Amino acid sequence: MDRLRGFLAGDPGADRVVPPTGFTAWLTIFAAGAMAFLAVFALALSLATARLADRWGDALARSSTLRISAPEGQMMAQTDAALKVLGTTPGVARARALTGEEQRALLEPWFGPDLPIETLPIPQLVEIVEEGRGYDAAGLRLRLAAEVPGAILDDHTRWREPLVRAASRLRLLGWVSLILIAGTVGAIITLAANAALAANGQIIGVLRLVGARDSYIVQAFVRRFTLRGLIGAGAGTVLGCIAVALLPRTEVGGGFLTGLGFQGWHWLWPLTVPLLSGAVAFFATRAAAQRTLRDMP
């Protein structure tokens, strides 16, 4: 802890011995900032897809839909029969027929608000909520075929599984992106540090001549590049968070995705981006500096 405090506080002398390199410094800060900005989006994507996968995986797995298509006049009777069957099926917590209003709301995004639903041959939907380990879908289908011939059971498996798989892949992609971004930050900072070390070979020679230990020289470079990484990534993270916060909410747009962004304590996750960037910069510069000093006579 003392070493970390000492590192952050810095040594004014060590900070002065390496001359400032304006253009390289700004490039490093900009690169770290841009990468942090992208990292925030990758993080938001990962967390959003994680939420999607959870929702599709859990919430939808707990429910299913019964669709009853029957000639006019039989709809009510078949709906009652279906509800009776469902009411005696183990694993079904509750089942209820959707009201006309609810069915209209489901169709509204496609047909608009003035749809005369009563005049259309629209099937009756029954929402089924499961309990415990769920119901035996094959057995229920057999019972429904016998007692409610117009009923089709949709347990959501058919479309839920590909969506969950897609969400999981997206989440994985998000994490891979984060790893690639961290690697890119490391590569950029290593290149910048190598360039700085090569450009300052004469200074390193002088420092050694006057008795500087390698650790002193390494620290002078490492601290500089770590701070650049931290500053750049801090700015990039703030901008990234603002951009994510400004993204339109799904509640407004009613889109398919549940919202690319952070919710609740997930807003703390972006704080890790500058820290990670600083850590990457620290280790990348230290490795580059130690390698350079080892190779120097």
Next chain:
Amino acid sequence: MIELENVAYSYGGGELLSDITLRLQPGSFHFLTGPSGAGKTTLLKLLYGALMPTAGFVRLFDADVRDLTRDDIALARRRIGVVHQDCQFLNHLSVAENIALPLMVSDRDMLAEDANLRELTGWVGLTQRAGALPPELSGGERQRAALARALIMSPDVILADEPTGNVDWEMSQRLMRLLVELNRMGKTIMIATHDLALIRAAKSHVQARVLRISNRRLQLAGADL
């Protein structure tokens, strides 16, 4: 103090120095001479651990240089003040900061050393130039600043490589007087130079051994000087 024993040094397939044996006793004064390219700078670098011998032994303060870690060599260099012909300054730091550089890198308390720094800067006559940047100094001022930097840690040994190479005769005499004065304070001095007139002039003020590198080997000179 610093000792070379049967040292050879090769570079690029050729042997630059061969069978060199030399002991720098505390308080001694040595001149190292020889033609350009004879290996004077190489020998000095062996003496402060900047180069490793390809054969033989180099002992820095009784420790075999091959047994020393890089940190050990750094610590040993704090006891050896080195003055190069080209001075080797950090051009973005002021003269005072360059003189104080050995203090900075050895984590000394700069405030506590401030009086020492001022005194030394005054001793080499650079008080008025302390805030200047190295490129703004004349050749003589640069050499005096390099000497002050070499002395700031109060080293036991001072190695100077052509310290008067870029200065006029008057300034070279002034620098020599400073080095002789340091020797009288007990410092061990070795000066590499090809300027025989300088050696002759200095010998009237100090008892010095004059060594010459000839055909890769070290010889005692003197009779002809």
